[in-house]
Amino acid sequence: MFFNSLAFxxxxxxxxxxxxxxxxxxxxxxxxxxxxxxYYFYSCWDWRFLFLLVFSTFLDYFTGIQIEKSDSDxxxxxxxxxxxxxNLGFLGIFKYYNFFATSFAEMFTSFGFKVSxxxxxxxxxxxxxxxxxxxxxxxxxxYYKRIKAEYNFIDYSLFVSYFPLLVAGxxxxxxxxxxxxxxxxEFNLEKAKEGVYQIVWGLVxxxxxxxxxxxxANAIFDHYPSMNSFSLxxxxxxxxxxxxxxxxxxxxxxxxxxxxxGLDLLRNFxxxxxxxxxxxxxxxxxxxxxxxxxxxxxxxxxxxxxGLWMKIRNTFIIFIVSGFWHGANWTYxxxxxxxxxxxxxxxLSNSNRNNMDSITxxxxxxxxxxxxxxxxxxxxxxxxxxFFRARTITDAVLYLKRIxxxxxxxxxxxxxxxxNYELVLMIGLFILVEWNNKTKVEPISxxxxxxxxxxxxxxxxxxxxxxxxxxxxxxxx
Amino acid sequence: MKKFLxxxxxxxxxxxxxxxxxxxxxxxxxxxxxxxxxxxxxxNSTAKKxxxxxxxxxxxxxxxxxxxxxxxxLKTFNYGMSGGHLFEAxxxxxxxIERKYEIKNVILEADLNLSxxxxxxxxxxxxxxxxxxxxxxKDHFSTEENFKQLxxxxxxxxxxxxxxxxxxxxxxxxxxxKTNALDNLGYYPxxxxxxxxxxxxxVNLNPLPHNKYYEEIKSICKKNNINFIAVMTPMCxxxxxxxxxxxxxxxxxxxHNYENTVIENxxxxxxxxxxxxxxxxxxxxxxxxxxxx
Numbered sequence: 001m002f003f004n005s006l007a008f009x010x011x012x013x014x015x016x017x018x019x020x021x022x023x024x025x026x027x028x029x030x031x032x033x034x035x036x037x038x039y040y041f042y043s044c045w046d047w048r049f050l051f052l053l054v055f056s057t058f059l060d061y062f063t064g065i066q067i068e069k070s071d072s073d074x075x076x077x078x079x080x081x082x083x084x085x086x087n088l089g090f091l092g093i094f095k096y097y098n099f100f101a102t103s104f105a106e107m108f109t110s111f112g113f114k115v116s117x118x119x120x121x122x123x124x125x126x127x128x129x130x131x132x133x134x135x136x137x138x139x140x141x142x143y144y145k146r147i148k149a150e151y152n153f154i155d156y157s158l159f160v161s162y163f164p165l166l167v168a169g170x171x172x173x174x175x176x177x178x179x180x181x182x183x184x185x186e187f188n189l190e191k192a193k194e195g196v197y198q199i200v201w202g203l204v205x206x207x208x209x210x211x212x213x214x215x216x217a218n219a220i221f222d223h224y225p226s227m228n229s230f231s232l233x234x235x236x237x238x239x240x241x242x243x244x245x246x247x248x249x250x251x252x253x254x255x256x257x258x259x260x261x262g263l264d265l266l267r268n269f270x271x272x273x274x275x276x277x278x279x280x281x282x283x284x285x286x287x288x289x290x291x292x293x294x295x296x297x298x299x300x301x302x303x304x305x306x307g308l309w310m311k312i313r314n315t316f317i318i319f320i321v322s323g324f325w326h327g328a329n330w331t332y333x334x335x336x337x338x339x340x341x342x343x344x345x346x347x348l349s350n351s352n353r354n355n356m357d358s359i360t361x362x363x364x365x366x367x368x369x370x371x372x373x374x375x376x377x378x379x380x381x382x383x384x385x386x387f388f389r390a391r392t393i394t395d396a397v398l399y400l401k402r403i404x405x406x407x408x409x410x411x412x413x414x415x416x417x418x419x420n421y422e423l424v425l426m427i428g429l430f431i432l433v434e435w436n437n438k439t440k441v442e443p444i445s446x447x448x449x450x451x452x453x454x455x456x457x458x459x460x461x462x463x464x465x466x467x468x469x470x471x472x473x474x475x476x477x
Numbered sequence: 478m479k480k481f482l483x484x485x486x487x488x489x490x491x492x493x494x495x496x497x498x499x500x501x502x503x504x505x506x507x508x509x510x511x512x513x514x515x516x517x518x519x520x521n522s523t524a525k526k527x528x529x530x531x532x533x534x535x536x537x538x539x540x541x542x543x544x545x546x547x548x549x550x551l552k553t554f555n556y557g558m559s560g561g562h563l564f565e566a567x568x569x570x571x572x573x574i575e576r577k578y579e580i581k582n583v584i585l586e587a588d589l590n591l592s593x594x595x596x597x598x599x600x601x602x603x604x605x606x607x608x609x610x611x612x613x614x615k616d617h618f619s620t621e622e623n624f625k626q627l628x629x630x631x632x633x634x635x636x637x638x639x640x641x642x643x644x645x646x647x648x649x650x651x652x653x654x655k656t657n658a659l660d661n662l663g664y665y666p667x668x669x670x671x672x673x674x675x676x677x678x679x680v681n682l683n684p685l686p687h688n689k690y691y692e693e694i695k696s697i698c699k700k701n702n703i704n705f706i707a708v709m710t711p712m713c714x715x716x717x718x719x720x721x722x723x724x725x726x727x728x729x730x731x732x733h734n735y736e737n738t739v740i741e742n743x744x745x746x747x748x749x750x751x752x753x754x755x756x757x758x759x760x761x762x763x764x765x766x767x768x769x770x
Binding site: 020187189193196418422450454458461462465466467 | 480485491492495636637638639640643644
């Protein structure tokens with residue numbers, strides 16, 4: 001059940017109606033309804049993995065309580081590591097086992113030993129990377145005594161399985177979401193309207209921007225050996241907007257839907273393509289994952305407090321692990337590595353926290369510099385996206401090499417019977433809308449919201465891509 | 478809550494209104510289309526006179542050289558549509574009759590396409606902008622599974638088939654951008670393709686004993702005094718399951734089997750489609766056999 005499907009358009013109003021009109025007596029009834037709805041939502045993907053979700057929920061619930069109750073450090077450690085190992089074990093088996101098995105086999109083969117790896121014939125459970133990280137953060141926080149264990153199983157289950165964030169985030173924290181689940185929600189008109197604005201804008205990003213860009217980006221990436229420099233550059237840009245529209249669109253819909261139920265989720269995107277350097281980009285892109293790795297990996301490793309080599313080591317670890325989190329493929333690891341390389345000069349020159357203020361442009365030289373730095377950051381990001389999108393590292397390298405060697409910048413007719421430049425105007429318009437509204441969560445609210453809503457609806461209906469239907473990219477992670 | 482429900486009702490109304498307005502605008506633009514495709518051109522045309530009209534799939538579109546008929550004094554147009562089935566060929570003929578075309582002969586390519594009587598979504602979609610403007614189109618689609626959605630939900634057909642009827646196509650019609658679909662009197666010549674697939678397996682293909690749309694075309698021709706010529710067109714020599722054509726002949730004895738007219742691979746662009754050179758050999762034989770010229 002996708003957020004942009006007819007099934008979800010029926011599911012959401014039913015849950016909304018039951019939530020506010022039937023199960024609205026106490027927070028327990030509200031939570032119980034959301035749990036049932038969430039499990040139904042998840043079972044629509046594959047009901048068999050519901051058992052995995054319930055087991056993972058129960059494990060973290062139980063170990064969390066045991067960690068808190070334990071009277072000795074040894075017992076605390078035992079329950080802590082049990083939870084960590086089982087959680088990561090599931091992730092390892094379902095997501096990474098085949099990758100490691102084939103990689104080791106290839107390595108042995110290159111040394112002259114013929115190895116036939118035993119591969120598992122399993123599919124990746126939807127959202128496993130997301131709900132595993134929910135559980136991990138909860139257990140780690142209890143272990144370090146940042147939070148108290150949750151004794152109400154319904155409330156805890158909802159924290160892990162809440163349907164808007166279940167399959168593709170944002171990755172919530174117990175410190176943020178659990179307190180919201182502990183009180184009865186009262187209907188708030190303004191919040192609900194904000195939710196609707198966010199849902200509609202998320203749909204614009206998904207069906208108008210991401211899915212349309214996907215048609216062109218796929219045609220270019222799939223036939224890159226016959227593409228000229230102009231097409232290849234456009235292909236990388238189209239993919240940059242495809243993945244941004246897709247993932248931030250999903251996040252917007254998730255946040256918007258959640259607001260309809262009176263719950264605020266963590267913001268996941270903050271106009272990342274307007275970043276002035278890579279450090280700022282990572283403070284604005286997939287914020288819930290970046291901050292998760294910062295809090296649960298980077299800081300425990302020593303963060304930037306140690307010596308120079310420790311800083312460099314930690315930076316590379318966090319970016320490479322972050323890349324690997326996205327998928328079991330070397331392309332994601334290289335993508336993470338490239339971002340670490342981009343980040344390194346900022347870290348070494350102690351300027352990774354330079355651009356913390358909001359961006360304002362005036363008619364002066366400084367603004368030209370700002371625009372130049374935004375453009376440079378975007379182009380660096382596009383180069384890294386080529387690795388993220390390509391099937392193999394070799395494909396990515398050849399793609400980039402061909403941009404330089406082809407030297408042709410003429411319009412090109414693609415295999416899908418479209419010209420390569422056709423989307424430039426639409427993307428330009430999208431950038432303009434986002435730029436003018438970068439101080440807000442979405443551009444529909446504010447003055448003349450009815451007019452903006454009408455235009456957004458028109459855009460979804462008239463300019464959306466439907467026949468070449470695309471899944472949300474981050475569902476595969 | 479009441480205010481919110483009213484607000485949602487407002488958005489719903491806005492969405493329906495937007496869909497109705499867009500539907501009207503897009504349909505208006507499609508009503509002006511005259512140089513982008515065969516379907517649009519026929520729909521927006523007035524009465525014409527033809528000695529020969531060719532119908533069928535790409536195996537008609539790429540195999541009948543209309544100019545060769547013209548050279549023999551026969552006013553001809555090739556209305557074969559790549560990817561089309563008999564569902565669309567039948568509707569095309571119905572539209573011509575609705576527009577009072579005077580046709581002496583219809584040549585229908587009837588071979589592989591006899592194996593199904595489903596619509597070909599991508600081609601059939603091109604008729605949909607006119608579903609509210611033509612009883613013939615409405616009736617033809619009325620038995621289809623999703624007819625109600627297509628007919629009653631405003632703009633749904635443009636959304637469902639956005640790659641064929643969406644903004645891009647509408648913009649191209651509005652800016653009068655031409656396609657090559659109507660060049661060469663509708664015939665699309667193919668070249669020898671070095672990577673062309675020269676193998677084909679049709680062992681599992683069977684002609685339907687009573688193809689609904691084939692019978693429909695036959696009866697339209699009879700009713701309108703049009704000479705109906707149904708032919709099987711050539712395939713390359715590497716086809717597995719060539720007895721399909723015998724099965725067709727058995728089920729439909731009136732269909733003329735020209736599958737063997739051209740056989741050598743050098744005359745084929747791919748196994749089911751002849752090159753321009755092969756098509757000329759084939760067309761020459763058809764003109765000689767049916768028109769004595």
